[in-house]
Amino acid sequence: MSVDSATVRKIASLARIAVSDAQVEAMVPELNNILGWIEQLGEVDTSSVAPMTAVIPNTLRLRDDAVTDGDVRDAVLKNAPQAEHGFFAVPKVIE
Amino acid sequence: MSNYRFQGATGEWEVVIGLEVHAQVVSQAKLFSGAATAFGAEPNTQVSLVDAAMPGMLPVPNKECIRQAVRTGLAINAEINRWSRFDRKNYFYADLPQGYQISQLYHPLVGEGYLDIDADEKAGIAEAKRIGIERIHVEQDAGKLMHDQHPTRSYVDLNRSGVALMEIVSRPDMNSPAEAGAYLRKLRSILRYVGSCDGNMEEGSMRADVNVSVRRPGDEFGTRTETKNVNSVRFVMQAIEHEAQRQVDVIEAGGKVVQETRLFNPDTGTTRSMRSKEDAHDYRYFPDPDLLPLELTEAFVEDCRASLPELPDAKRNRYVETLGISAYNADVLTAEVETARWFEALLAEGAEAKQASNWVMSELFGALNRLGKSIEDCPVSPPQAAELLKLVSDGTLSGSLAKQVFEKMLETGDGAGVIVEREGLKQTSDTGAIEAVIADVLAKNPGQLEQYRSGKDALFGFFVGQTMKAMGGKANPQVVNELLKKALS
Known part of the structure; x- marks a missing residue:
């Protein structure tokens, strides 16, 4: 598997990361190096091994249905670049 | 097979419909945090740092939400997957602080099931039909955006962010707006019986994404469009009608239907393209590394099964077969869980089933209609109604006297016996x-x-x-x- 500069631009745009042309050019071989390295794992025959879903032998813990949190509006809004009337205020996004 | 056909300029078309219903799970706290879920609170007061996606916060699932989804799965005859997993669905939007929604793409909690819709001559559903349900998965709801409060800003309220949803995905088994409407009503009825969702479409606790395509009868599936977030049965039917017409027009004019996401406008009953979501389908799902797989024990599933109430189909059959109530009355009395509860409370007070069903259907519903009240805030209680019916069956009151007494009961809140004595309304056989x-x-x-x-x-x-x-x-x-x-x- 390898990526070209168009793919890098698309991934960057999906992740909302701005990249310059120079950065894209530098990133293509870098990512392909990483992908090639990861691909070596494919050389191991894992056909008889169940996929590993977690590295710790725990099961998922479930909570009881109780209200134990919230009502911390000031803390929630504290880092917002802009907040008004108890809302986050963001540039208008309307369909 | 439905005989509903859409008449185009060049001949008949068949409509193929699938519905993805988002049903908000009834729970005190959110799916992955301990913040409250109540509707209508002050903005951002029911938000924990988990819901606001502050760095380092870890999700812990709410057992009740899992339980309710499993109960819902059992109620639609579905397999319950003892092993399921949560995935991240990645996209950016102002109502989604995490930048991803925790959902279940690859291993949903609930697998293949179905529900049955009934024949309805008037609506053009010739015979009962089984609608397949592909899966139910559990996921987080997003926050709410308000666009009309400020000229250049949108306001974000995260109270809904992280509330548990069940996404109930049907097979493309429906072929007319009426069938889709019947499916939604039946699903809503089941959810309310089970108690896993309040089914309140106005408050948004149930909304549907509507997948529509058209084809020549018997052809392969056509290209489908998905109309998002339609929030009433009537609107779903309108959206289908409009989308089918639009697609037929496009094809008959020599064009091609584009697979896309569309928005429904309730004011005009039309749909339009939602261009901003064009590359939103590149969600780059992957297993959420913050959450281990969800493993259910047999005991947990069996507890869920044992906690299920009698469901609408079973109840209706019992009303007809054991209580001798007419099929039509049984349909109406069992469609809403509150009606069935009220009716059964009336029977528990000793009322005779047939007499009681006829009285509820005509007198009680008539009165509620007139008063603009629902059965939950019915001014007359089941014991009071039972007293009235007893006075009819023992000959004290004639049908028309019973009507008069019932009117007085509604006005005064007094019992039937008291009113009969006071007003001298006893029937005479002198x-x-x-x-x-x-x-x-x-x-x-x-x-x-x-x-x-x-x-x-x-x-x-x-x-x-x-x-x-x-x-x-x-x-x-x-x-x-x-x-x-x-x-x-």
Whole structure:
């Protein structure tokens, strides 16, 4: 598997990361190096091994249905670049 | 197979419909945080740092939300996956602080199931039909955006962010707006019986993404569009109607339907393209590394199964087969869980099933309709209604007297017995009194008497009416009938 500069631009745009042309050019071989390295794992025959879903032998813990949190509006809004009337205020996004 | 066909300029088209229903799970706290879920709170007051996606916060699933989704799965005859997993669905939007929604793409909690919709001649559903349900997965809801509060800003309220949703995905098994409507109503009814979702479409606790495509009857599936977030049964039916027409027009004009996401406009009943979501389908799902797989024990699933109430189909069949109620009445009485509860409370007070079903269907529903009330805030309680019905069955009240007494019950809140005593509304079978009135009625209407005697039998009803009227509706109608027959013969 390898990526070209168009793919890098698309991934960057999906992740909302701005990249310059120079950065894209530098990133293509870098990512392909990483992908090639990861691909070596494919050389191991894992056909008889169940996929590993977690590295710790725990099961998922479930909570009881109780209200134990919230009502911390000031803390929630504290880092917002802009907040008004108890809302986050963001540039208008309307369909 | 549905015989619904969409008439285009070049011939008939078949419509293929699949629905993805988002149903908000009834729970106190959110799916992955301990913040409250109640509707209508002050903005951002029901938000934890988990819901606001602050760095380092870890999700812990709410057992009740899992339980409710499993119960829902069992109620639609679905397999429950003992092993499921949460995935991240990545996209950016102002109502999604995490930048991803925790959902279940690859291993949903609930697998293949179905529900049955009933034949409905009036709606054009010729026969009962089984609608497949592909899966139910559990996921987080997003926050709410408000666009009309500020000229250049949108306001974000995260109270809904992280509330548990079940996404219930049907097979493309529906072929008319009516079938889609019937499916939604049935699903809503089941959810409300189970108690896993309140089904309140106005408050957004149930909304549907509507997948529509058209094809020539018998052809392969056409290209589908998905109309997002439609929030009433009527709107879903409108959206289908409009989308089918639009797609047929596009194809008949030589064009191609584009697979896309669309928005429904309830004011015009039309849909339009939602261009901003064009590359939103590149969600780059991957297993959420913050959450281990969800493993259910047999005991957990069996507890869920044991906690299920009698469901609408089973209840309706029992009403018809065991209680002898008509199929139509049984349908109406079981469609809403509150109605069925009220009716069964009435039976528990000793009311006879057939009499009670007829009374609820005509008198009670009529009154509620008039008062603009639902059965939950019915001004008359089941024990009060049972008292009224008992006075009818033991002959104290005639049907028309019972109506009068019921009106007084609604006005005053008093019991039927009290009203009968106070207002002297008891039915009389006093033959002497009735005979006297009959004699009077016959004397006052010689013309009609003449006609009746010369063969106009239909006038019998006229004399019954006159006699009842003269007695203020209090005469026992059976006695009146007998005595009149005697007097006229």
